[in-house]
Amino acid sequence: MPTKLLKWSWLAASAALLLAATAQAQITSYDERDRLNTDSHIGKYTGHATNAKEDYRRYCVGCHGELGDGNGEVAQWLDPKPRDFTLGIFKCRSTPTGTLPTDEDLFNTIARGLDRSNMPVWNTFTKQQRADLVAWVKHFSPRFQKEKPGTPIEIPAEPEVTPERVKAGQDVFARVQCWKCHGVEGMANGPSASTLTDDLSRPILPYNFTDGSRPKCGSTDQDIYRIFMTGLDGTPMPSFSDNIKPEEAWDLVFYLRTLQPHNTFNLKERQIAKQLGLKPVNPNAPAQ
Amino acid sequence: MKSHYVRKLAAVLPALVLVCAGAVLLSQKVNAAGGGSITGTVKLSGTAPHMKGIDMSKDPVCSKAHDTNPAKMENVLVGSGDGLENVVLYISQGLTGNEAPSSQEPTFAQKGCMYTPHVLALNVDQKFKVTTEDQTTHNIHPLPDPTAGNIGWNKSQPPAAPPIETSWKNQEVAIPVKCNIHPWMHGWFVVVKGPYATTDDKGSYTIQNVPAGSYTVTAWQEDLGTQTAKVTVAAGSAAKADFTFKGK
Incomplete structure (x- = not known):
């Protein structure tokens, strides 16, 4: 009888402790039902998380995993590693560093794929399927339950490319020292390139402008503008929005185009660079 | 029955x-009236771990700043009398929530491609500034635990960049911060509730403005972990709590 009593009181005491512990845990966890009700809004499309369940299991789960933590069956053989959706940290955003991406950002990433990674171009999905998948991706992270996406940065209308702008762009490149990682010729061989690691301490390479690959977060002029003004969260690429003014940002876009191999989209910039006889920036020049 | x-x-x-x-x-x-304080020293017993020198030759601006005074890692800094520097002391139990948050706005500076201070203690929502004095570009990249409620960011600070003014929303001991461009640069933000202190180069500290009451004080050191002590603070007087960390 006394042993039984003891047992009962222990049970009750641990139940009370457990109760207190779960009450604490609720501060960081989030409700399963709310989670499955996650939706997304992209233009006229409204996505519902639960509608994407089957697509996710068929097309995404192998890499991103059942729990969305990037630990799918094949993840061990991939480099770069698949995104861990539970962290709610995304590279390709139109929003400032440290904020959540918009639904449209995720929608675009799915269709665009990520060049030089195992994430293919998923433009085979219908827009509705993609919208549903965006909602499903969001449901993995508690951040989307608690926070609103950041306000997308404003991108002024693109000006005309001029020699002055390309030259000014090179000055920005030298001043904010893009070459520290990307190299003076954009060959991803700057002095800090070899030691870069991502937020999970895995080695990572800077973008090589000269090898003909596409930037991970899009290749339009607006995409390039967005990349250095918002930064790629989770990677060493910081946001430069505090130190590059919007008009200077366009100059930098034009200069970066001169580093890329000859193509239709950068004909004008490359011609200007040739006429100007632009030489790579001098890394040993004193800071301006 | x-x-x-x-x-x-x-x-x-x-x-x-x-x-x-x-x-x-x-x-x-x-009772918050007639605040006391908690004071003491934090020491290291045994041999101090060897702090490796830092090779900054990849960035001449950085290595030049340490021409006469070679840079070393700062994980465990032992000063005179075996005092441990950069240990953060805060109250982990016994707070009422009525304590006035710190009204200071400290600076976390990038100087000679090192962080000064190496460890910055802060209250939740306390504003602080990140500044740079270097003629080289840094990126300042705090990495909070995503589940703790603080959100990381990554911003560049080229030479002469304006300060970044920001704060942390949630308690977190501690948030590592690094510069990807200079991989040896790393520091800490220690975000706590209630009064706190950081040890000086002799290992001494004083937590000011502690209301009378019984508390658990926690001492946090980035490599050596945490220690706690129970103290009772009487109104208007100083309670004592000394700590000794064991060298590895």
Whole structure:
């Protein structure tokens, strides 16, 4: 009888402790039902998380995993590693560093794929399927339950490319020292390139402008503008929005185009660079 | 039948006592008038771990700043009398929530491609500035635990960049911060609730403005972990709490 009593009181005491512990845990966890009700809004499309369940299991789960933590069956053989959706940290955003991406950002990433990674171009999905998948991706992270996406940065209308702008762009490149990682010729061989690691301490390479690959977060002029003004969260690429003014940002876009191999989209910039006889920036020049 | 009832009662009673005790603890208000303080020293016993020198030759601007005074890692800094520097002391138990948050706006500077201070203690929502004095570009990249509620970011600071003014929303001991461009640069933000202090180069500290009451003080060192001590602060007087960390 006394042993039984003891047992009962222990049970009750641990139940009370457990109760207190779960009450604490609720501060960081989030409700399963709310989670499955996650939706997304992209233009006229409204996505519902639960509608994407089957697509996710068929097309995404192998890499991103059942729990969305990037630990799918094949993840061990991939480099770069698949995104861990539970962290709610995304590279390709139109929003400032440290904020959540918009639904449209995720929608675009799915269709665009990520060049030089195992994430293919998923433009085979219908827009509705993609919208549903965006909602499903969001449901993995508690951040989307608690926070609103950041306000997308404003991108002024693109000006005309001029020699002055390309030259000014090179000055920005030298001043904010893009070459520290990307190299003076954009060959991803700057002095800090070899030691870069991502937020999970895995080695990572800077973008090589000269090898003909596409930037991970899009290749339009607006995409390039967005990349250095918002930064790629989770990677060493910081946001430069505090130190590059919007008009200077366009100059930098034009200069970066001169580093890329000859193509239709950068004909004008490359011609200007040739006429100007632009030489790579001098890394040993004193800071301006 | 009766014994069954007694058994049930015995089962519920401990739970009830626990809940009541919790409620009493939570509702207890400490008199904030006539604040005292907690003071003491933090020492290291045994051999101090070797702090490796830092090779900054990849960035001449950085290596030049340490021409005469070679840079070393700062994980465990031992000063005179075995005092441990950069240990953060904060109250981990006994706070009422009525303590006034710090009104200072400290600076976290990038200087000679090192962080000064190496460890910055802060209150939740306390504003601080990140500045740069270097003629080289840094990126300042705090990496909070995503589940703790603080959100990381990554911003560049080229030479002469304006300060970044920001704060942390949630308690977190501690948030590492790094510069990807200069991989040796790393530091810490220690975000706590209530009064706190950081040890100086002799290992001494004083936590000011502590209302009278009983507390648990935690000492946090980035490599050596944490230690706690129980103290009772009387109104207007200083309670003492010394700590000794063991060298590895």
